[in-house]
Amino acid sequence: MYWDVEVTPEDEDEMISKIAEKIHQYGLDVAAILMIETVKPLSFIGAQMGRFFVSPFLPALGENIGMSGEKFLQIFEKRENVEKLIKAVEELTQEEEERKKAEKAKKLEEKKARIAEGGEPEKKGWRRFLPF
Amino acid sequence: MSEGPRNPTMTDYMAGVMLANGIVWIWAMALATFSDFFSRIPYVLLAFIAYVIYILGATLASYLVCKRTSSKHLVVGLKLAGLACFFSLIMMLGSTTGPTPALAIVLLVCYGAGGIAGGYLALRSELGSRKIIQDRELSE
Numbered sequence: 001m002y003w004d005v006e007v008t009p010e011d012e013d014e015m016i017s018k019i020a021e022k023i024h025q026y027g028l029d030v031a032a033i034l035m036i037e038t039v040k041p042l043s044f045i046g047a048q049m050g051r052f053f054v055s056p057f058l059p060a061l062g063e064n065i066g067m068s069g070e071k072f073l074q075i076f077e078k079r080e081n082v083e084k085l086i087k088a089v090e091e092l093t094q095e096e097e098e099r100k101k102a103e104k105a106k107k108l109e110e111k112k113a114r115i116a117e118g119g120e121p122e123k124k125g126w127r128r129f130l131p132f
Numbered sequence: 133m134s135e136g137p138r139n140p141t142m143t144d145y146m147a148g149v150m151l152a153n154g155i156v157w158i159w160a161m162a163l164a165t166f167s168d169f170f171s172r173i174p175y176v177l178l179a180f181i182a183y184v185i186y187i188l189g190a191t192l193a194s195y196l197v198c199k200r201t202s203s204k205h206l207v208v209g210l211k212l213a214g215l216a217c218f219f220s221l222i223m224m225l226g227s228t229t230g231p232t233p234a235l236a237i238v239l240l241v242c243y244g245a246g247g248i249a250g251g252y253l254a255l256r257s258e259l260g261s262r263k264i265i266q267d268r269e270l271s272e
Contacts, residue, residue: 030256038206093259 005070012075012084020088029093033086040082047077140200140208145215148197152216152243153223155189183242190216190246191253198254205251213240213247 023032039046050073058066075081115121123130140148159182163170170178193216194209201208217240224231 030252030259033259034206034252034255037204090259097259 005067005074007071007074011071012081015071015075016081016085016088020085020092023089024092024096029089033089036082036086040079040086043079043082044077047073138200138202140197144197144200145212148193148212149216149219151196152189152193152212152246153220155192156186156220157223159185183238186239186242187246187249190243191249192246194247194250195253196250198251199258201254205255206248209247209249209251209254210244211247212250213243216247217243 023029054069055073058069061069076085111121163178190213194212197212198205198208217236220239220243221231221236224235
């Protein structure tokens with residue numbers, strides 16, 4: 001509205017991945033997907049309301065925030081971008097799950113190897129205090 | 133192998149409604165059957181237990197119905213909560229006291245909370261698997 005912002009597909013992808021990473025960083029994957037999926041049909045109306053109610057205040061927050069806000073509104077008024085965001089969050093969650101599974105399997109392998117070598121299995125929790 | 137996007141049918145919703153109300157009615161039956169025992173417990177505590185049972189019943193039903201969908205878990209959970217509340221009020225029309233506005237509000241809030249919790253739990257359990265992403269790709 002106040003800036004002539006041109007949003008390229010690269011900008012769209014960058015912003016979507018940035019938002020998805022932020023959501024994932026705060027551990028809000030499930031809550032975010034639930035909410036975004038539910039309000040997805042209203043994305044265009046939401047963006048228009050944002051233009052009307054939020055855009056006029058953006059210049060007061062500085063040029064950087066103003067430009068990002070304008071880009072944000074332009075990107076998320078398209079429903080396919082909202083869908084891309086959900087997919088990005090899901091993929092990040094998936095990657096983390098796989099990483100956790102791999103770590104768990106690795107620890108199990110190490111434990112098995114230690115036992116095979118004749119070493120004592122590491123005691124965890126309250127078992128650490130047992131003498132046997 | 134994924135079979136495509138899944139959506140709960142009307143039968144699934146009805147089964148969920150029956151389950152949510154069934155748990156509540158078992159609690160009501162227990163109150164009536166063991167009235168001597170329950171009369172010794174303070175009413176405030178009984179009311180609190182009743183709210184927890186309403187929420188748990190709706191959570192369980194919503195979780196099971198939401199497991200049958202591949203998207204819009206919150207919408208499915210809330211739809212189920214609304215249907216369960218409506219069905220519960222219809223059932224109460226036959227009782228001697230009948231439904232009161234306060235009871236209707238309590239039921240709606242408890243079932244709503246249970247519906248949201250069930251949808252959340254179902255999505256969280258599905259997120260770790262590839263299935264949900266495949267279903268989403270197929271639905272596009």
